[in-house]
Amino acid sequence: MSETPFALSELPWSPLALAADIEAGTSAGTVWNGAEIVIWRDSRGSLHAWEDRCPHRGMKLSFGFVRGDRLACLYHGWEFGDDATCRYIPAHPELAVPPTIRVARYKAAEALGMVWVAHPDAAEPSPEDSHAVFGLRSLQIDRSAPEIADLICRVGLPGCGGLNMPERLGPLIRWRQGDLGLIAGLQPMTDASCTLHLGMESDLPGTERAAMISATVALRTLAESSRSEGLS
Amino acid sequence: MTNARLWNHDLNDDCYRVRLMAALAGVALDIRPVDLFPGGEHQSPEYRALNPLARLPLLHAEGMILRQTEAMLLYLAGLGPRGPLFLPEKAPERALMQDWLFFAARDLGAASQARTVAMFGASGDGAALAMSARRGLRMLEDHMTGQRHMGLNFVTGAQPSVADVALFPAFALCRDFNLDHDAFPALRRWARQIRQLEGFISMPGIPDYH
Ligand code: FES
Numbered sequence A: 001m002s003e004t005p006f007a008l009s010e011l012p013w014s015p016l017a018l019a020a021d022i023e024a025g026t027s028a029g030t031v032w033n034g035a036e037i038v039i040w041r042d043s044r045g046s047l048h049a050w051e052d053r054c055p056h057r058g059m060k061l062s063f064g065f066v067r068g069d070r071l072a073c074l075y076h077g078w079e080f081g082d083d084a085t086c087r088y089i090p091a092h093p094e095l096a097v098p099p100t101i102r103v104a105r106y107k108a109a110e111a112l113g114m115v116w117v118a119h120p121d122a123a124e125p126s127p128e129d130s131h132a133v134f135g136l137r138s139l140q141i142d143r144s145a146p147e148i149a150d151l152i153c154r155v156g157l158p159g160c161g162g163l164n165m166p167e168r169l170g171p172l173i174r175w176r177q178g179d180l181g182l183i184a185g186l187q188p189m190t191d192a193s194c195t196l197h198l199g200m201e202s203d204l205p206g207t208e209r210a211a212m213i214s215a216t217v218a219l220r221t222l223a224e225s226s227r228s229e230g231l232s
Numbered sequence B: 001m002t003n004a005r006l007w008n009h010d011l012n013d014d015c016y017r018v019r020l021m022a023a024l025a026g027v028a029l030d031i032r033p034v035d036l037f038p039g040g041e042h043q044s045p046e047y048r049a050l051n052p053l054a055r056l057p058l059l060h061a062e063g064m065i066l067r068q069t070e071a072m073l074l075y076l077a078g079l080g081p082r083g084p085l086f087l088p089e090k091a092p093e094r095a096l097m098q099d100w101l102f103f104a105a106r107d108l109g110a111a112s113q114a115r116t117v118a119m120f121g122a123s124g125d126g127a128a129l130a131m132s133a134r135r136g137l138r139m140l141e142d143h144m145t146g147q148r149h150m151g152l153n154f155v156t157g158a159q160p161s162v163a164d165v166a167l168f169p170a171f172a173l174c175r176d177f178n179l180d181h182d183a184f185p186a187l188r189r190w191a192r193q194i195r196q197l198e199g200f201i202s203m204p205g206i207p208d209y210h
Helices: A145-155 A206-225 B013-025 B045-050 B069-079 B091-107 B109-120 B126-149 B162-172 B185-195
Strands: A013-018 A027-032 A035-041 A047-051 A065-067 A070-072 A086-088 A105-111 A114-118 A134-141 A163-169 A172-177 A180-190 A193-200 B004-008 B029-033 B058-061 B064-066
Touching: A013 A027, A013 A035, A013 A134, A013 A180, A013 A193, A027 A180, A035 A114, A047 A114, A134 A206, A134 B185, A145 A163, A145 A172, A145 A180, A145 A193, A145 A206, A193 A206, A206 B126, B004 B013, B013 B029, B013 B069, B013 B109, B013 B162, B058 B069, B064 B069, B069 B091, B069 B162, B091 B109, B091 B126, B091 B162, B109 B126, B126 B162, B126 B185, B162 B185
Parallel strands: B004 B029
Antiparallel strands: A013 A114, A027 A035, A035 A047, A047 A105, A065 A070, A105 A114, A134 A193, A163 A172, A172 A180, A180 A193, B004 B058, B058 B064
């Protein structure tokens, strides 16, 4: 098992969602190392990741909704275009909105069935989309990302067969259980919580995928119940 | 015309369940507003004479009085032209619907209470109720994740049932007690499916997206 040389919270790119969970025309909020981020996909399917905060009065933009190629704030309806500048203020429809009104942007990319986000000044390229990944689910767990990484490298998904060859590559863990190749992207949220974006490297029939959901619940239960024992 | 009369407050989540079920099933309700907040009209002797539980909603129809939300939902689904869609015929699906109905009432009741504490200053341990609501919504998220993998959009199967109507407000309104929708991708998707049903109506706290 190869050990990651850096702390998970310091990696430039992090997975923040399963790509299939951000459907065209929808938005979702999340937290990455304490920063609140809104991820949304416009009606043409392009991904965007911004600070989850409206420049007007600070409302969470993830509470808003997508209108074509804009994200609209729920509170007073300000609309932001794909470059994150404000394009329209409903209370002043005649106003040419100054381009200085804008939301802070992150970099966003799609690879390995996941949505990846980096700080705007990150120099590193986004992760390579090296092979197909079939999304299983995103699972929020009340434990830190490093603790969950250690747990997965020890047990994989409970009840899914013997664990083989766990391998850590930055925020990713790849391993095999039985015939199945599994992959998990770890999103550090706070010091005490993370989200695990789980996928498979080959597709399974729906009933078998559904049966694996109980294994993911068992993993969360195991992780959250062993708080006092020390997992590493 | 049935003349079902609902004693209602627009911000009460259980009243919304009943209005939503009626709208989805295609039943017109005769609405009788009750000044629950801030007026406390549900505590008045007149209202208590109708409902000694001093609680909304209350439904009066065909000479009977219903005081339990779930009974009202089942009754209204049986009444409306679009109602049969919400009442599965096969025994296993019907049992599942009832199981999730009781889950909505009993286990997710904490969501309703947490919201009442947060929004209307009712007494109660808001933090403990919110934690309990989160546990319930996680169970629903786990369930809907499995359903989605099997190509089923709703709680009991491919069609919506009364259980979806009973459960939907617990998720849709959980931001009112500061529980975000972030950790529930399957429920976000499910909520979008429910919003698209013919006759869907919203309430304050559940934004209309247009
Ligand atoms: S807070 Fe976003 S438009 Fe006012």
